[in-house]
Amino acid sequence: MRVAIVHDWLYVVGGAERVLKEIIHCYPEADIYALFDFLTPEDRAKVGIRETKTSFLQRLPFVRRWHRAFLPLMPIAIEQLDLSEYDLVISSSYAVAKGVLTGPNQIHIAYVHSPMRYAWDLQHTYLAETGNTRGVKSMLMRYILHKMRLWDTRTANGPDVIVANSHFISRRIRKVYGRAAKVIYPPVQLSTRDIKPANRSHFLAASRLVPYKNIEAIVRAFEKLPDQKLIVAGHGPQAAHLKSIAGPNVTFAGFVKDDELRSLMASARAFVFAAEEDFGIVPVEAQSEGTPVLALRKGGSLETVIEKKTGLFFDAPEPDRIAATVRAFIETETEFSAETCRTHASRFAPERFRREIKSTVEEALVAFKPAVGPQFEQPQQLSARKK
Template sequence: MKVAIVHEWLVTFAGSEQVLARIASLFPEADIFSVVDHLSDEDRTHLGGKRTKTTFIQRIPGSRTHYRSYLPLMPLAIEQLDLSKYDVIISSSHAVAKGVLTGPDQLHISYIHSPIRYAWDLQHQYLRESKIGWGPKGWLVRWLLHKVRIWDYRTAAGVDHFIANSHFIGRRVHKVYGRQSDVIYPPVDVDAFEFCENKGDFYLAASRLVPYKRMDLIVKAFSRMPDRKLVVIGDGPEMSKIRSLSTPNVALLGYQPFSALKNHMQRAKAFVFAAEEDFGIIPVEAQACGTPVIAFGKGGSLETVLGAGNPQSTTGLWFAEQTPESIIDAVNRFECMPEPISPAACRRHAEKFSVERFQGQFRDYVDQRWSEFSSLRTQTT
């Protein structure tokens, strides 16, 4: 089978790009397509040095830094990719990649990181955080998102099989597209995070400092617990806000290289995570180090963290609300647990999300669907 892989945009090498790289390694002869491709040479090594085939947006001035501003053009752009010579199309989609045009003799499998978040259930949060009001610009943005929703729903019919990256996203796929999906958790490079049983006396929070990560809530909570230490790793537009909220027991380290992040993750008493994520790779990485996780109990965290009383062994605790009070309560419950969480149990659980597990499941899934599709196609010709 001749395979094409379609991704949204290649600008940085983050979570969805890691999934793309693992898929691409399964199909080394496949061609890769994207809306724009501005990967650095270092990041491109993860794709075997491959150059992708891009859309007309690649040639528009500012596409390297302001590619998101061209969202209104992306549905048109993705539809101009000619995939007619391929048997199997695999889209890795969190925005428009699943909207490529395919024919009845082509199998389209879409790995969904999420339906377009800012066009569907998170639209109001996006508008708030972007400070988009109700003036002419606000009405224009709302109208464009309305059009994007119509296009997004229509193009779901062109996908033969959806794979969701979590059951949480599977529910969103069903809500938005009215389609069922199979779940294959994304790959986590657990082997890069060595197990460490000896823990220090500090808690760790690490992420990009952007609004939806809710790092401000974690810092506010620890500012009210002066006897407990918190280390914060990460940088971003919210740095000044986080700095203004921090107290002497909160250490803001800013951006740190991977070695320093891993070292802190291995030694932390627990990793604190306040975002509502579709899946959330970093809590799994913390557990790979043998570190328990205190997480907001919604979204992917309900699937990546085993809460108290779980028959498979506890690997962390959840808090019910995105508030400092709820985080404080969770930290207190963690400190008062009758038996400490086993670092070995955390590691065992993290290994269930390994790269090898993902690649085995994904390859088997594609092969099975292709066999079924080929058989049906033969019967009808």
């Protein structure tokens, strides 16, 4: 069976690329396609990519630095990838990958991380963050996003099977595309360290320092908790601003490698997570290290954190709500078990993901019936029936 795996684009290794890695692990002989690939050789090896077949966007100037500016070209670029020789196509899509063209004798399984957030429910946030809420440029961007929504909806009919990375995204797929989606949770790299009594002295927040991650609300919450220490790991355009408003009890670690981040998780009293994520791999990683999670009661966190067993929730990404939840955690901290957190995180192991992906493909193969033309009765059969 000839297999193609299609990913939106490759320029950093994030959560979607970890999913891609496990899909490649299931089908190591598959050909890998993407709009463009700017991964370093080291990152490409991490994902398990030998070679990538890319679109014409790979050759355009400035794509590496400003790839989101090329959003209007992405639908036509993904449609130019020639996949006609493959029996099975698996797309890993958070933008346009599910829109690849396949024929009636091909099976297309789309793993959808989310419908294109810039074009749908985050359109107004996207326009505000880019300073394009008014004027001619704003009108042009709104028109482009409108066209993207039309294309996104039309191409939702292409995949034979749609898989969502959470029930939260499954509901979004139903609302946007009008289609049912099977849920397969993303793979999470579980901790391999032994549980030992740890000197847990700090709280931890970790993500890209961008507005929608709500790190500012966490930093401001710890202004109200001067006797509690917070470490913020990550980098991004908000870094300077966050440092300017932080109190002396907040430390910024900047970008940290995976091993260092996992060590920070393992030594944290709790991991604080204020973003509304589609799934949220990092909170599960924290639980894998035996660390409870204090999370926003929205999005994927509702599926990965068990209230009062592996963490607590706050109802809004506001400093007062977050501070109150931290205080509530401190009062009940001894009731949280590192072993309970680790056991819960084991539900999201890579082996489980591979098993469910392979099972989904096998079910699709069994259900697949090659397209046949209409069956017309021969003239002699019609005559016999009339008699």
